[in-house]
Amino acid sequence: MSAVADLQLDLEVFSGPFDLLLTLVLREEVDLLEVELADVVLAYLDHLEARGELDLEAATEFLVLIAALLELKSRLMLPRADDDLLDLEPAEAAEELLARMIEARRYRSAADHLRGLLAAEEGVRYRSAPAPPWLRRGGMEELPEGVYSPDRLGAALGGLLRHPPRVDVTHLGQVRVSVAERLSVLRSLLRRGATTFDEAVRGADRVTVCITLFALLEMYKQGEATWEQAEPFGEIAIAPAATPEAAAPAGAAT
Amino acid sequence: MTELARIVEALLFLSPDPVATEDLASACDVWPDDLQPVLEELRTEFAEGRRGLVLREVAGGWTLATDPVAEPAARRLLARPRTPPLSPAQAETLAIVGYLQPVSRPEVARIRGVASDSATATLLERGLIEESGRSQFGAVLYRTTPLFLKLFGLGALDELPDPGQWDPSPEEHAELRDRLLRAGEARAGIAPATTATVDG
Amino acid sequence: MTELARIVEALLFLSPDPVATEDLASACDVWPDDLQPVLEELRTEFAEGRRGLVLREVAGGWTLATDPVAEPAARRLLARPRTPPLSPAQAETLAIVGYLQPVSRPEVARIRGVASDSATATLLERGLIEESGRSQFGAVLYRTTPLFLKLFGLGALDELPDPGQWDPSPEEHAELRDRLLRAGEARAGIAPATTATVDG
Numbered sequence: 205m206s207a208v209a210d211l212q213l214d215l216e217v218f219s220g221p222f223d224l225l226l227t228l229v230l231r232e233e234v235d236l237l238e239v240e241l242a243d244v245v246l247a248y249l250d251h252l253e254a255r256g257e258l259d260l261e262a263a264t265e266f267l268v269l270i271a272a273l274l275e276l277k278s279r280l281m282l283p284r285a286d287d288d289l290l291d292l293e294p295a296e297a298a299e300e301l302l303a304r305m306i307e308a309r310r311y312r313s314a315a316d317h318l319r320g321l322l323a324a325e326e327g328v329r330y331r332s333a334p335a336p337p338w339l340r341r342g343g344m345e346e347l348p349e350g351v352y353s354p355d356r357l358g359a360a361l362g363g364l365l366r367h368p369p370r371v372d373v374t375h376l377g378q379v380r381v382s383v384a385e386r387l388s389v390l391r392s393l394l395r396r397g398a399t400t401f402d403e404a405v406r407g408a409d410r411v412t413v414c415i416t417l418f419a420l421l422e423m424y425k426q427g428e429a430t431w432e433q434a435e436p437f438g439e440i441a442i443a444p445a446a447t448p449e450a451a452a453p454a455g456a457a458t
Numbered sequence: 459m460t461e462l463a464r465i466v467e468a469l470l471f472l473s474p475d476p477v478a479t480e481d482l483a484s485a486c487d488v489w490p491d492d493l494q495p496v497l498e499e500l501r502t503e504f505a506e507g508r509r510g511l512v513l514r515e516v517a518g519g520w521t522l523a524t525d526p527v528a529e530p531a532a533r534r535l536l537a538r539p540r541t542p543p544l545s546p547a548q549a550e551t552l553a554i555v556g557y558l559q560p561v562s563r564p565e566v567a568r569i570r571g572v573a574s575d576s577a578t579a580t581l582l583e584r585g586l587i588e589e590s591g592r593s594q595f596g597a598v599l600y601r602t603t604p605l606f607l608k609l610f611g612l613g614a615l616d617e618l619p620d621p622g623q624w625d626p627s628p629e630e631h632a633e634l635r636d637r638l639l640r641a642g643e644a645r646a647g648i649a650p651a652t653t654a655t656v657d658g
Numbered sequence: 659m660t661e662l663a664r665i666v667e668a669l670l671f672l673s674p675d676p677v678a679t680e681d682l683a684s685a686c687d688v689w690p691d692d693l694q695p696v697l698e699e700l701r702t703e704f705a706e707g708r709r710g711l712v713l714r715e716v717a718g719g720w721t722l723a724t725d726p727v728a729e730p731a732a733r734r735l736l737a738r739p740r741t742p743p744l745s746p747a748q749a750e751t752l753a754i755v756g757y758l759q760p761v762s763r764p765e766v767a768r769i770r771g772v773a774s775d776s777a778t779a780t781l782l783e784r785g786l787i788e789e790s791g792r793s794q795f796g797a798v799l800y801r802t803t804p805l806f807l808k809l810f811g812l813g814a815l816d817e818l819p820d821p822g823q824w825d826p827s828p829e830e831h832a833e834l835r836d837r838l839l840r841a842g843e844a845r846a847g848i849a850p851a852t853t854a855t856v857d858g
Contacts, residue, residue, distance in 0.1 A: 306631075312550060360752075365824075
């Protein structure tokens with residue numbers, strides 16, 4: 205946690221180092237739904253600019269962590285936190301969204317019902333008065349001895365001695381890919397001529413897609429490649445910046 | 459009035475909280491079954507509209523409460539205000555805690571789609587919900603209190619109606635799904651389904 | 659019962675102190691003279707020996723009180739300090755006071771990671787803990803009471819169970835207080851060098 209640990213955030217719901225935010229989110233002490241992850245990314249870009257150099261290892265780490273947070277947040281926004289919602293078909297996505305809408309609506313209606321109950325109790329008052337003096341005297345002698353177990357106190361104390369577990373993010377996605385790796389994939393593709401982003405990430409998981417995009421940014425910055433996208437969400441065409449050699453016909457036929 | 463009925467009336471007057479039948483019985487040194495006719499007698503005596511007081515069964519016990527007929531006068535006599543109404547956010551949070559307890563704050567936020575911290579804080583302060591341990595991740599869990607049942611006139615939590623009754627009808631459900639599917643397909647249509655041609 | 663009598667009954671039920679005739683009248687929005695027949699009606703209704711409650715005219719005005727017939731039962735029901743199950747917050751707070759006494763409120767909060775005012779208030783109210791002077795910094799200190807020992811069946815404080823069997827890291831040998839404070843701070847996410855503010 206070198207460069208990433210240096211990243212200081214000043215967000216609406218949190219200010220402090222990025223890795224602490226991660227810790228608090230995993231412990232449910234900061235509500236991820238309230239964290240603007242886009243702001244975290246912007247802060248990271250500022251941070252990079254200030255450092256003036258790209259540490260590929262740190263960049264990979266940040267991408268993995270932010271991708272994990274994004275995934276976690278998207279899961280939180282869908283009904284069942286444990287389900288694998290990564291590759292939802294539109295029909296499934298619609299079902300999930302529908303379930304979520306129905307759930308929210310259910311409790312909004314239940315809330316109306318509760319407010320109705322409370323309104324119906326309007327004018328019902330209960331007595332609240334101290335006990336009369338004759339009732340307040342005595343008592344101690346009639347108390348049952350040992351109604352509570354001292355073990356309860358020992359167990360409570362044991363719980364209070366517990367340190368939080370070290371935060372384990374492996375279940376959110378292991379670092380299986382690095383920016384360096386994706387750079388070499390892009391370079392080898394480009395040696396055969398122009399290509400597309402889809403080609404570069406065919407069959408890849410979400411984290412790999414993120415990191416490939418980052419690698420591409422880096423190549424563009426270094427002048428190794430140019431890229432173009434004709435329309436939003438459209439195909440990203442990638443071309444080698446230098447004069448391309450004639451495309452070798454030996455490539456795989458798609 | 460029988461002596462037992464007189465004693466029970468006095469106990470209900472003195473007790474700050476609703477008293478369960480068993481507790482009344484053991485205080486009176488009788489079997490709970492012996493108390494049934496007495497409770498019936500008092501229920502008739504304090505039936506709605508008869509007196510200034512009403513016998514109510516709330517929060518798992520018996521208690522005396524005032525009839526709303528006295529509310530304007532009570533407001534003039536006592537400085538103490540009645541429970542203020544709930545805001546929509548508070549009511550939604552309370553409904554989720556009521557039905558799903560024990561439930562954590564992030565879970566409430568997930569269902570409501572917005573953070574519910576100030577609503578939760580208000581409900582805690584008003585004593586309608588309370589902490590109930592921690593989730594496996596260490597988030598505080600909440601549950602409703604006996605005061606919630608008392609103020610909402612509920613005998614027990616299972617008197618809350620089945621929330622499924624507010625779900626959409628099958629027709630509404632189908633229509634909603636269609637609308638969502640159309641939106642989903644429109645979105646999916648943007649993603650390249652086929653291999654795109656590469657322009658040179 | 660007339661509506662006015664019902665209202666007056668409810669007012670006398672709600673009011674912890676005797677209410678003067680004039681105050682009853684103005685709360686009911688009638689002249690004091692109009693109240694006389696109503697008070698007579700109620701005096702007959704709540705005459706001694708008739709019900710569990712008795713209407714009394716005392717120096718300050720009118721008040722409802724319980725009939726002595728109910729005293730033994732009321733003592734059985736209410737005259738003992740209540741011993742409902744301890745909530746997790748109460749058990750934690752009581753464990754901290756039990757093992758570390760005297761201990762200050764800020765220390766309890768640091769160990770538990772949350773302000774523990776309502777748990778502390780309940781334990782004070784039930785007589786399980788009491789104030790025990792002030793720390794050198796002026797914070798209120800708490801200790802357990804003889805009632806605490808009795809309710810936990812302990813002869814003396816040194817009979818509290820050794821927390822070793824519940825200790826997650828028994829190999830540590832620092833003082834219990836220091837270990838609790840460090841664990842509390844670690845759970846609160848307070849790393850020594852960083853300053854993080856979490857807006858809950």
